[in-house]
Amino acid sequence: MVAADNRPVIAVAAGLDETTFGTDAAAVAEAIGAADGPDGVLVLLDLGSAVLSAEMALEFVDPETAARVKLSSAPLVEGLVAAVVTASTGASLDAVAAEAGRGLAGKQDHLGEAAPEEPAAVSAGQLTLDVVLRIEHGLHARPAAKLVGVVGQFDAQVTVRDLDADRGPVDAGSLSRVATLNAQQNHRLEFAAGGPQATEALEAIQALADRDFDDVPPSTEVVQAASGSGLDVAVGPAMVVDAEVDLSSYVAGDNEHDRLEQALRQAEQQLSGLKDKAPADQAGIFDAQAVLLRDPAVLEAVAGSTNVATFWKKALDELAASFDGLDDAYQRERAQDVRSVRDRVLRALTGAPEGAEPAPGSVLVVPELDAATAAQVDASVAGIAVRAAGTTGHGVIVARSRGIPLITGIGDITVADGVTVGFDARTGSFLVEPDRQAFATTIQERQDERDAALRAVDEPATTVDGRTIPVMVNVGSVQDARDARGADGSGLVRTEVLFGDRRTAPTAAEQVAAYREIAAALNGKSITIRTWDVGGDKPLRFLPQAAEANPFLGERGIRTFRHATPEQPTAASAQPGRHELLKIQLDAIREVAAATPVQVMFPMVTMAEEVAWALRQLGPRPDGLKVGIMVEVPAAALRIETLAVGLDFVSIGTNDLTQYTTAADRTNTAVAPLADGLDPAVLRLIDRVVRQVPLGVHVAVCGDLASDPLAAPLLVGLGVQELSAVGPQVALVKAKLRQISAVDAAMAAATALTLDSAAAVRQRLK
DSSP states (O other), X not given: OOOGGGOXXXXXXXXXXXXXXXXXXXXXXXXXXXXXXTTOEEEEOOSTHHHHHHHHXXXXXXXXXXXXXXXXXXXXXHHHHHHXXXXXXXXXXXXXHHHHHTTTHHHHHHHTOSOOOOOOOOOTTOEEEEEEOOSTTOSOHHHHHHHHHHHTTSSOEEEEEETTTTEEEEETTOHHHHHHHOOOTTOEEEEEEESTTHHHHHHHHHHHHHTGGGOOOOOOSOOOSSSSOOOSEEEEEEEEOOOOOOOTTOOOOSOHHHHHHHHHHHHHHHHXXXXXXXXXXXXHHHHHHHHHHTOHHHHHHHTTOSOHHHHHHHHHHHHHHHHHTOSSHHHHTTHHHHHHHHHHHXXXXXXXXXXXXXXXXOEEEESSOOHHHHHHSOTTSSEEEESSOOSOSHHHHHHHHTTXXXXXXXXXXXXXXXXXXXXXXXXXXXXXXXXXXXXXXXXXXXXXXXXXXXXTTTXXXXXXXXOBOOEEEEESSHHHHHHOTTOSSEEEXXXXXXXXXXXXXXXXXXXXXXXXXXXXXXXXXXXXXXXXXXXXXXXXXXXXXXXXXXXXXXXXXXXXXXXXXXXXXXSSSSOOOHHHHHHHHHHHHHHHHTTSOEEEEEOSOOSHHHHHXXXXXXXXXXXXXXXXXXXXXXXXXXXXXXXXXTOSEEEEOHHHHHHHHHTOOTTOGGGGGGOOTTOHHHHHHHHHHHHHSOTTOEEEEOSGGGGOTTTHHHHHXXXXXEEEEEGGGHHHHHHHHHTSOHHHHHHHHHHHTTOSOHHHHHHHHO
């Protein structure tokens, strides 16, 4: 509410420690010292011991400092707002305290609890100015603060009166007095000023009114939801990072245990800060790293060591190596988290810096990308190039969610610090000393493409020959729904992601609240809620599962619940059993569907018996609740004519359908080229679903193929009726569909089915 260069110092002393309520006189004294200056300190306090602690704190500080301190009984919240705004104008300590004390005036006046002050008449000889208040919400707190700030710059006495409401005049240099006006949009305000700088004050007020009191409305310009460029191409000078922490200068002492404990606490504080800044669906990454800091096996390996730095590195290296040796590619990439925790503690032990901040426009080249680096790196970097392969690492997930251009798997290409590099993630190319102009042209083309798509994002995706395709959004959090510009609803709510950071199962009420919040963020449009899709690479902490030799071919999705006995618990605690867990979710979905357009979707369905079982678990459904299944395995696609009987829709999950069709683990980079959704074998299964699905059953695609603007027309040509993409791609997919003819797309799809490879299909589409 005040300009950055005029902000007074604010220090907080709250609680006995980080978690306990109360007041500590020593902490109050420390805060007074932090806020102290030649103009003095105003102390705002709440109730009870806070008063005594503040008084005692004055005995702890230097007498000269104590003499500049004023304790205030002003209301804590309203008083703080008034005090900060008034102090920013350069007012004296007494004036700031008086204004804080009047903090309740606006609220009291509005509620009729205070006698109105006698209005002061405009004095003879005062200058006046009339302005019309044009801002939408009237003279509320932010524009009022701007007015007070302007008035405080001049040697003048200024009052303001609402002529239409016949309220005032009040002191225009008092935030609380201005608030009592409750001046609304289009009201006429009369300013009166006297004193040596009255003319200058009114001229400044006129200029402020001409700018609508700097109350900027929400921007109508195209903005990116993510903090980076959102593109998949970058060029710039390389900043090469060596992940190893140098231990050569570390000197062990006789207090190694204390040094380690201090380093662990520092690392915990850093991870806590990262968690607080992370989106809800990524906070669990830093929780997990914090737990690793106190892993008993690791601490036992370090206990009693004469050099904790060396032993800590050895213990974490061994743990990372054990992850590196696992069969599952997703689990192998957890070694990145282990090495990130290793280095965080080693930096704390050695005093090594966190690393130089990459310059804006540079390309960060790293051996592997941990979540902390991805969360902290400034989004002004051109991009990040990762030597290690893998697309499911936590760092990769975080960087892409922030819209930072990223390429993985560049290998051991020699890159010198400062040398220009460029990459295009669409083609998988990484070049040293590339043609910068060519890259600049590509970047501009893609930025123009994205900007144009975003300008038209709210328009329907209607082909040139008149076919409209709903383009929905896949969401795993409420924020995903808020950021999904232009989406026609949600074709996939990933409930296992939405509640994936929890250690205990969400109640029905908690789920209802979350689903309603997502629906509200999408302006009441239809949402498709997928029931718990657990297993494989998607564990749930409140639903532990036994280890399986091949989890992708084991108990996944609906199998997890159907194969369990009704009495089977999910843990030794009071957690609901598997049947109960699914029942609670279905109860919540039915409740939301009673007032909101909702579809429920069961994942990993293979047989008709599973569909029948799922419908029995769902029970009576409210009017309007539509029911469907995901088509993710070839068996489901090949028997869709019987599998989908009685359903309202099916949604094809192309990620799993591709990996099962090509027998290529989607998380294993060694076979990643095989797992291509444009493989003609996958396309033929999609084609079969569209052609053989029972009459009246709606066909959608919610896998990654629907997020690819290149592939979207092909899916439409195959007869798919709805696409659901990730949020940043919605605008691009809609823009692409507006450029095509559905008839031409059908002809291209027919040709694609006859080709012999994904590469040939991709070339045909281009």
